[in-house]
Amino acid sequence: xxxxxxxxxxxxxxxxxxxxxxxxxxxxxxxxxxxxxxxxxxxxxxxxxxxxxxxxxxxxxxxxxxxxxxxxxxxxxxxxxxxxxxxxxxxxxxx
Numbered sequence: 001x002x003x004x005x006x007x008x009x010x011x012x013x014x015x016x017x018x019x020x021x022x023x024x025x026x027x028x029x030x031x032x033x034x035x036x037x038x039x040x041x042x043x044x045x046x047x048x049x050x051x052x053x054x055x056x057x058x059x060x061x062x063x064x065x066x067x068x069x070x071x072x073x074x075x076x077x078x079x080x081x082x083x084x085x086x087x088x089x090x091x092x093x094x095x
Contacts, residue, residue, distance in 0.1 A: 023066060023068065024092075025064060026064050028045070029043055030044060033091075047079060048062065049066060049075055049076070051074055053074075
């Protein structure tokens with residue numbers, strides 16, 4: 001039991017030592033740019049997400065959360081405005 005507590009303390013120390021990339025989750029609000037990213041940004045909420053192999057659009061696996069660093073090249077989202085988007089068409093809303 002003592003070993004387990006030491007291990008948990010070590011993990012918590014490591015979490016503080018490294019900057020963890022933020023994540024995108026189903027339900028998050030994002031800025032979406034239609035027209036393949038050409039149009040003005042509009043707010044939208046993520047309804048669902050799929051993780052793809054890079055360069056593919058037909059092998060998606062449904063996910064609920066993903067690192068933002070993977071969004072641009074590996075994610076397709078469905079939005080609450082009735083649209084869908086590639087990861088490069090959405091961006092974080094800084095709070």
